[in-house]
Amino acid sequence: MAQAKRKAAPKKAAPKKVKLRVSDEVAVQIISMNKWYGDFHVLRDIDLTVYKGERIVICGPSGSGKSTLIRCINRLEEHQQGKIVVDGIELTDDVKKIDEIRREVGMVFQHFNLFPHLTILENCTLAPIWVRKTPKAEAEEVAMKYLERVKIPEQAGKYPGQLSGGQQQRVAIARSLCMNPRIMLFDEPTSALDPEMIKEVLDVMVNLAEEGMTMLVVTHEMGFARQVANKVIFMDEGQIVEQNEPEQFFSNPKSERTKMFLSQILH
Amino acid sequence: MTHYVRTKDAPLLPPPASTTGIVGWLRENLFSSVTNTILTFIGLYLIYLIVPPIINWGFLSAVWTGEDGDACRSEKVGRAVGACWAFVEAKFGQIIYGRYPVEERWRVTLVYVLGFGALIPMVVPSLPYKGLNALFLLAIYPVVAFILLTGGNIDIGTGFWIGFAVLVAILLGVAFFAASVAKIIELRDGIKGVAMFAVPFAAVVLVSSADLGLAPVETSLWGGLLVTLVVAVTGIVASMPIGILLALGRRSQMPIIRLFCIAFIEFWRGVPLITVLFMSSVMLPLFLPEGVNFDKLLRVLIGVALFSAAYMAEVVRGGLQAIPRGQYEGAMALGLSYWKMMRMIVLPQALKMVIPGIVNTFIGLFKDTTLVLIVGLFDLLGIIQLNFTDPNWSTPSTSHSGYAFAAILFFVFCFGMSRYSIFMENRLDTGHRN
Ligand SMILES: Nc1ncnc2c1ncn2[C@@H]1O[C@H](COP(=O)(O)OP(=O)(O)OP(=O)(O)O)[C@@H](O)[C@H]1O
Ligand SMILES: [Mg+2]
Numbered sequence: 001m002a003q004a005k006r007k008a009a010p011k012k013a014a015p016k017k018v019k020l021r022v023s024d025e026v027a028v029q030i031i032s033m034n035k036w037y038g039d040f041h042v043l044r045d046i047d048l049t050v051y052k053g054e055r056i057v058i059c060g061p062s063g064s065g066k067s068t069l070i071r072c073i074n075r076l077e078e079h080q081q082g083k084i085v086v087d088g089i090e091l092t093d094d095v096k097k098i099d100e101i102r103r104e105v106g107m108v109f110q111h112f113n114l115f116p117h118l119t120i121l122e123n124c125t126l127a128p129i130w131v132r133k134t135p136k137a138e139a140e141e142v143a144m145k146y147l148e149r150v151k152i153p154e155q156a157g158k159y160p161g162q163l164s165g166g167q168q169q170r171v172a173i174a175r176s177l178c179m180n181p182r183i184m185l186f187d188e189p190t191s192a193l194d195p196e197m198i199k200e201v202l203d204v205m206v207n208l209a210e211e212g213m214t215m216l217v218v219t220h221e222m223g224f225a226r227q228v229a230n231k232v233i234f235m236d237e238g239q240i241v242e243q244n245e246p247e248q249f250f251s252n253p254k255s256e257r258t259k260m261f262l263s264q265i266l267h
Numbered sequence: 268m269t270h271y272v273r274t275k276d277a278p279l280l281p282p283p284a285s286t287t288g289i290v291g292w293l294r295e296n297l298f299s300s301v302t303n304t305i306l307t308f309i310g311l312y313l314i315y316l317i318v319p320p321i322i323n324w325g326f327l328s329a330v331w332t333g334e335d336g337d338a339c340r341s342e343k344v345g346r347a348v349g350a351c352w353a354f355v356e357a358k359f360g361q362i363i364y365g366r367y368p369v370e371e372r373w374r375v376t377l378v379y380v381l382g383f384g385a386l387i388p389m390v391v392p393s394l395p396y397k398g399l400n401a402l403f404l405l406a407i408y409p410v411v412a413f414i415l416l417t418g419g420n421i422d423i424g425t426g427f428w429i430g431f432a433v434l435v436a437i438l439l440g441v442a443f444f445a446a447s448v449a450k451i452i453e454l455r456d457g458i459k460g461v462a463m464f465a466v467p468f469a470a471v472v473l474v475s476s477a478d479l480g481l482a483p484v485e486t487s488l489w490g491g492l493l494v495t496l497v498v499a500v501t502g503i504v505a506s507m508p509i510g511i512l513l514a515l516g517r518r519s520q521m522p523i524i525r526l527f528c529i530a531f532i533e534f535w536r537g538v539p540l541i542t543v544l545f546m547s548s549v550m551l552p553l554f555l556p557e558g559v560n561f562d563k564l565l566r567v568l569i570g571v572a573l574f575s576a577a578y579m580a581e582v583v584r585g586g587l588q589a590i591p592r593g594q595y596e597g598a599m600a601l602g603l604s605y606w607k608m609m610r611m612i613v614l615p616q617a618l619k620m621v622i623p624g625i626v627n628t629f630i631g632l633f634k635d636t637t638l639v640l641i642v643g644l645f646d647l648l649g650i651i652q653l654n655f656t657d658p659n660w661s662t663p664s665t666s667h668s669g670y671a672f673a674a675i676l677f678f679v680f681c682f683g684m685s686r687y688s689i690f691m692e693n694r695l696d697t698g699h700r701n
Pocket of ligand 2 (some may be wrong): 069187188
């Protein structure tokens with residue numbers, strides 16, 4: 001907990017390194033949270049504080065509970081013990097509160113989850129129109145702005161099935177941004193993509209980080225972690241084993257398990 | 268003066284005759300091997316056996332006009348007689364209107380015209396005002412049709428209004444409970460929902476009970492195509508929303524709702540439609556208190572609607588199951604509520620996927636309407652059969668012609684639905700790959 005308070009560290013950062021604008025305001029607070037799937041204890045005693053503007057990368061072996069953890073933050077999964085407070089609202093069974101949180105928290109999935117029966121533009125305007133009650137014309141204008149930002153405004157009239165994986169994922173990011181979220185969750189956004197498409201998606205994410213978006217990113221793109229993250233979290237067997245700033249995390253991991261993991265993914 | 272300028276496009280050179288054109292087609296499809304050639308000749312022989320007699324019966328030696336059965340008796344006309352279309356012609360009014368009083372038939376015609384007139388612009392995708400059109404078809408038209416066909420002016424006692432008030436109070440209570448205790452809906456939405464049901468319902472009852480000067484026509488006088496269409500259309504229109512709700516309920520997280528839906532679906536699927544019809548027309552009155560007596564046709568309509576809703580529910584559930592979890596998660600992560608998610612994301616995809624199954628159910632239902640005959644309602648087929656007993660028309664070919672005509676009418680409707688479903692499937696195809 002103590003280390004979470006640390007301000008932006010002035011380090012000999014690589015030239016590309018994204019500047020931090022971390023505030024003291026808490027965006028997400030998780031206190032001794034536990035979750036089970038039936039008898040299977042998937043998340044154990046998770047404590048995590050995310051400040052506004054922080055970019056947190058979560059990594060760990062397959063099955064360690066990374067996806068489950070970030071899906072708990074917008075209640076795609078329910079936790080059984082402990083407390084999760086998002087943007088000042090505690091997650092309970094209250095549907096209203098859950099909807100409120102989901103409006104403020106955007107999520108990007110490994111498999112994009114675009115709606116195949118709607119055009120790209122309709123994908124982007126659906127939630128603003130129906131959830132935020134934005135007038136259609138305004139929603140379309142905003143959507144086009146974000147589609148331009150992810151560099152695919154010319155695809156607005158197409159259907160998701162007509163786009164490449166990288167394009168679809170950028171649409172998914174734009175779709176989330178159209179709701180003007182305060183926190184963005186990414187669950188392995190690039191791991192279903194061909195190598196040549198990964199960069200175009202990561203570029204968009206770096207761009208987002210530069211604007212100071214609070215981000216929690218599950219990814220194994222360690223280059224991205226170094227460039228963007230201000231904290232890297234390593235999970236194993238449902239626990240947070242280590243959290244540290246990227247330089248320290250990669251050069252001087254504290255636990256054996258982290259070392260093992262890093263040696264496997266960084267060759 | 269001659270100009271050496273072409274005024275017409277040069278003809279495109281045809282591909283070699285061996286691959287296209289009639290000869291190419293024949294060669295490829297009918298004579299590509301020895302077996303195929305043999306099969307082709309067997310097929311031709313079968314066609315020769317079947318088709319000429321049909322043409323002869325239905326057209327060449329058919330009787331098209333005539334005052335009575337004598338026109339169709341070969342000993343009277345002195346030649347072999349095929350189909351007796353004169354019979355169909357003579358009974359055409361009954362086939363279309365049943366025993367509906369002749370001077371009131373314009374009301375049925377008006378209902379037909381309004382119905383088809385509103386349906387055609389609805390099903391042609393390029394025409395505008397789909398929303399208004401749907402509103403007319405689903406909300407206004409049924410009331411108009413009901414009043415026109417029955418004459419309106421239904422007798423409603425204060426008892427009904429008291430019962431109605433109690434029902435609204437109960438619904439409001441449920442909404443309040445769902446909002447404040449179970450917290451599954453918002454109170455405002457709950458009240459809105461109840462109002463959306465209660466206000467139109469009360470309005471419809473008020474209009475239906477007003478005296479509009481139309482002579483009342485008992486449903487026992489309805490018949491023919493009128494009954495077929497009323498039963499089929501009510502079944503089709505009612506089965507869709509009820510079926511969707513049942514399908515959603517069967518996949519609900521809430522055990523009570525799930526259990527109720529499973530029980531409902533399995534019950535109605537487990538009994539034959541004939542049983543349902545018998546129960547509704549023979550058994551139900553035994554259980555109702557003395558003096559309470561509602562219309563036989565209405566009971567049949569309710570039975571058919573619930574029966575087809577159960578089938579529809581399973582078809583829709585098949586579609587729901589094919590929607591990947593990611594679609595739900597994508598929608599939920601954007602903050603869409605359950606109903607919005609279903610309406611905008613899940614159902615459009617699920618329903619599109621099961622269009623063939625839905626239309627299959629519709630067609631099955633349309634043909635099953637003939638079963639109402641056994642509870643004493645005369646649908647299209649029933650009224651034709653009834654007229655076989657007319658001594659004036661008791662000729663050898665009367666029944667053949669009647670059945671043939673019934674088959675043709677049924678085929679036109681069912682084939683139309685089938686083609687339209689294929690058209691819609693292609694139109695709605697957005698080519699998704701995932
Ligand atoms: N719905 C579920 N029911 C039961 N067990 C589940 C469910 N979802 C996930 N699990 C289990 O929970 C554990 C954690 O899953 P999770 O998806 O969070 O892992 P992960 O760290 O994201 O892995 P990966 O890198 O493969 O995506 C896994 O062992 C998985 O089998
Ligand atoms: Mg995962």
